[in-house]
Amino acid sequence: MTIKTDRHRPEDPRAFEEMLLRSEAKFSTLFNASPLGMTVVDAETGRFLNVNKAVLNATGYTEDEFLSFSYWDITPEKYRDQELQQLIDLKEKGRFSPNRKEYICKDGSLFPISISGVALVDTDGKEIVLGLIEDISERLAHEKELERLALYDTLTNLPNRRLITERIGQAIAKSQRDRSIFAIFVLDLDNFKPVNDNLGHYGGDELLKETALRIKSLLRRGTDSVSRHGGDEFLLLLTDIKTQDEARRIAKSICKALAKPFQIEDEVVTVSASIGIAVYPDHGTDQITLFRNADKALSRVKEEHGNGCKVFGSYY
Incomplete structure (x- = not known):
């Protein structure tokens, strides 16, 4: 030609x-x-x-x-x-x-x-x-990796704070449309620091990864999300729940699952978890209020030596 x-x-x-x-x-x-x-x-x-x-x-x-x-x-x-x-x-x-x-x-x-x-x-x-x-x-592939790094925790491969914040914003918009409710859980491992010190840096990281996998396995695919906020703190979003009692039952099942021993290399490790719960719209209609109230509920669990869960306001 x-x-x-x-x-x-x-x-x-x-x-x-x-x-x-x-x-x-x-x-x-x-x-x-x-x-x-x-x-x-x-x-x-x-x-x-x-x-x-x-x-x-x-x-x-x-x-x-x-x-x-x-x-x-x-x-x-x-x-x-x-x-x-x-x-x-x-x-x-x-x-x-x-x-x-x-x-x-x-x-x-x-x-x-x-x-x-x-x-x-x-x-x-x-x-x-x-x-x-x-x-x-x-x-x-490079763009996809950059996106993953921007939205996912590099250790656990869970969504990070930015991504879970976007999803909570979407959940608020959906709940406003169809008058549904959802819950957020702030989860913290009890006494993680001494366990981490005993296991060493690598062992502590492995425990966090196993914790993430165990939490993720308990959530409903396609509706619930779990993110790592740093350290040993996780944030969970549970959409389409019907009542506060349902949220509490799910939180208790997570605490029970995390209390089972973990096998980290040659060591058997036992930890427990504390969970604070806030439900939309009862405990807030914006993210800041929901986070704050879930964190207050978490603090109350910690004051009672952890290994449990509380819904915001249920302890007054």
Whole structure:
């Protein structure tokens, strides 16, 4: 394929033909050797006219297979509006800026790419689109890891304070809509410091990870959340509960589960937990008030030597 151009066109037809051949050879070499994915598409039909090895290697298709497709065939339906906007940009601007999408690979997996395109005309007068395709798999993995680090505790892999705060905000909005209630638990391990000192730094970390797993195993999937707030403190969000008594029963079951011995390397470790409970909207209609009242309930449990739970206000 040769890109049509009238710039610096020699008057001698043979010289012009030689120039086109040289241009075609240069383009073909660049096209095939480029580490950047490149495609040529018929602007009218959307069918692929050419594809380089970078795209074939990433998607798993043979050249013949790929050239039997149009760009609609290997693009998931969710990108349909985006594809239509690209066509509008090509018509109005002669190009479209880089945007993210995916190609459907031969094995059914999705290949994440950033694609840009420019409208051209070949030597036969056919309108074509040259697509430039960048593999963004590593970039997305890096972004995902950064997001995980921003939202999850690195030790326990539980949501951190920021993420649980977002979820509590969502729970408040939902409860305001449907008049449901939810509870937050502030959970603290009793006498963790001497246990941590005895186990050492590594053993203490292992105990926290095992504690997180044990708490998580007791929660309802899809409705409840547990986060680590730092140290040996955890925050739990239980949505769609019916009564304060239900919240108290769940808290008691968690305390009972955490009182069972942990096997940390060669040592059997026994701990207990204290839980303070606040229920929306009875004990607050905003996060700050709910946190404060759950923490007050936790303090009352601690004053009574821990290993138990209390709902805010139930001890007055």
